[in-house]
Amino acid sequence: MDLRLYDTLTREKRPFVPLDPNNVRMYVCGPTVYDFAHIGNARPVIVFDVLFRLLRHRYGADHVTYVRNITDVEDKINARAVRDFPDLPLNEAIRHVTEKTAAQFHADVEALGCLPPTFEPRATEFVLPRADGKADMVTLIGQLLARGHAYEAGGEVLFDTASMPDYGMLSGRKLEEQQAGVRIAVEAHKKNPADFVLWKQSSANEPGWESPWGRGRPGWHIECSAMSAAYLGDVFDIHGGGLDLIFPHHENEIAQSRCAHGTPTMANYWMHNGFLQVEGDKMSKSTGNFVTIRELLYDWPGEVLRFQMLMTHYRSPIDWTRHATEQAAVALDGFLHITRSVDIEDGNISPDVLAALSDDLNTSQVVVQLHALAARGRAGDYQAACDLKATCNFLGFGLKEVGLQDILRHQKSDIDSSRVDALILDRAVARARKDFKESDRIRDELAGMGVVLKDGKDANGKPVTTWEIAR
Numbered sequence: 197m198d199l200r201l202y203d204t205l206t207r208e209k210r211p212f213v214p215l216d217p218n219n220v221r222m223y224v225c226g227p228t229v230y231d232f233a234h235i236g237n238a239r240p241v242i243v244f245d246v247l248f249r250l251l252r253h254r255y256g257a258d259h260v261t262y263v264r265n266i267t268d269v270e271d272k273i274n275a276r277a278v279r280d281f282p283d284l285p286l287n288e289a290i291r292h293v294t295e296k297t298a299a300q301f302h303a304d305v306e307a308l309g310c311l312p313p314t315f316e317p318r319a320t321e322f323v324l325p326r327a328d329g330k331a332d333m334v335t336l337i338g339q340l341l342a343r344g345h346a347y348e349a350g351g352e353v354l355f356d357t358a359s360m361p362d363y364g365m366l367s368g369r370k371l372e373e374q375q376a377g378v379r380i381a382v383e384a385h386k387k388n389p390a391d392f393v394l395w396k397q398s399s400a401n402e403p404g405w406e407s408p409w410g411r412g413r414p415g416w417h418i419e420c421s422a423m424s425a426a427y428l429g430d431v432f433d434i435h436g437g438g439l440d441l442i443f444p445h446h447e448n449e450i451a452q453s454r455c456a457h458g459t460p461t462m463a464n465y466w467m468h469n470g471f472l473q474v475e476g477d478k479m480s481k482s483t484g485n486f487v488t489i490r491e492l493l494y495d496w497p498g499e500v501l502r503f504q505m506l507m508t509h510y511r512s513p514i515d516w517t518r519h520a521t522e523q524a525a526v527a528l529d530g531f532l533h534i535t536r537s538v539d540i541e542d543g544n545i546s547p548d549v550l551a552a553l554s555d556d557l558n559t560s561q562v563v564v565q566l567h568a569l570a571a572r573g574r575a576g577d578y579q580a581a582c583d584l585k586a587t588c589n590f591l592g593f594g595l596k597e598v599g600l601q602d603i604l605r606h607q608k609s610d611i612d613s614s615r616v617d618a619l620i621l622d623r624a625v626a627r628a629r630k631d632f633k634e635s636d637r638i639r640d641e642l643a644g645m646g647v648v649l650k651d652g653k654d655a656n657g658k659p660v661t662t663w664e665i666a667r
């Protein structure tokens with residue numbers, strides 16, 4: 197069975213053929229460590245963990261190299277360090293912030309059932325030439341200058357986008373269009389508005405490294421070009437991240453890596469997960485519509501959140517709702533009951549699940565297949581129950597004794613659910629006789645109890661109203 201993956205660069209789903217089946221190589225952009233990761237950040241981590249597991253299954257666990265970096269140099273980190281540790285020297289303050297945040301991130305994603313990547317390089321360790329000779333940022337920038345793809349101006353080293361005829365292929369942005377569309381004044385020192393920073397000078401109170409271009413720090417994009425080359429070589433198989441990284445981050449990674457190494461490609465498959473929003477709104481710190489993994493883990497077992505994430509195909513947007521979390525909890529609780537007393541050793545990974553995953557990680561189809569196995573298990577098919585257990589385990593679900601029904605009951609316990617149900621019925625009756633004043637009044641009464649109503653349709657198209665507790 198072919199594994200087929202959608203490639204953002206060629207805009208097609210095609211069979212995955214690794215450069216070297218003995219060493220399948222994948223790079224995914226990791227977190228910038230200055231604050232708790234939010235549930236949107238968990239999406240690429242979970243999605244590419246599933247792909248990592250599938251690749252390990254197909255090629256052997258020792259034949260897959262997965263690199264996910266940690267970005268520990270960035271201006272937001274400096275700002276946080278100054279705010280949180282005003283009395284410490286800057287470098288020490290930065291180390292506190294990045295180490296603490298990286299440790300939180302590791303704990304969060306482990307709770308979400310994600311395997312550690314094979315290598316997890318930190319950007320700050322790849323700025324200067326290394327004793328082990330692995331690729332580094334300063335050497336890459338030097339190569340770009342030597343090959344005529346970069347120039348020094350205004351105290352910066354910039355990538356010269358005009359030096360690369362096919363710059364913009366990933367995002368589909370043509371250089372001329374970008375120039376024509378630019379409304380803001382071109383920064384005076386740039387030859388071209390699309391040119392981007394490879395190296396910038398640091399003032400005394402900013403982190404910096406001594407380089408041939410003075411004391412400074414790298415631009416964001418060059419980090420990933422260096423760390424991917426360090427562990428995966430000049431050209432590798434898969435490069436992943438969220439949709440927002442296509443431009444400028446991945447576009448610029450491609451430009452730097454191809455021009456520095458003189459290669460026609462950087463990675464053969466570019467994969468991007470869709471965005472996640474919360475309860476119908478974009479996540480934003482300023483509006484308070486923002487949920488950290490940590491907050492969710494306080495209320496729910498990590499595998500429930502993992503299951504919820506996989507209910508949607510990775511390229512589709514997700515609306516992260518409490519209702520969907522409850523659905524995920526109920527599904528896993530059902531699987532737990534069926535598999536509790538069966539022996540995982542008797543089970544096989546479901547070929548239907550592997551087939552769904554092999555179709556560009558169709559995890560929503562995986563969920564359908566798991567429910568089908570569960571239905572057979574519930575009907576007394578011992579083999580199906582064993583297969584369900586083995587398949588869940590392969591997908592990163594331990595099916596631990598979490599007592600999900602208890603959690604659900606506990607979470608709703610402060611609210612008298614029979615009273616809520618009665619009011620919902622009254623409201624449906626009022627709506628049926630077109631008494632919208634009364635139906636609105638009932639909705640407000642429920643809102644006063646902390647209950648949010650959701651009007652939708654059931655499988656037969658009949659209107660149904662569900663409810664959840666206001667966040």
Ligand code: AMP
Pocket residue numbers: 225226227228235236237238239240437438439440441469470471472473479
């Ligand atoms: P950042 O730390 O902001 O660079 O993000 C780390 C990863 O999370 C990147 O792959 C982003 O594309 C991804 N990401 C950030 N926000 C969201 C979101 N709301 N939905 C899905 N992925 C996201």
Ligand code: ZN
Pocket residue numbers: 224225226420445
């Ligand atoms: Zn990156």
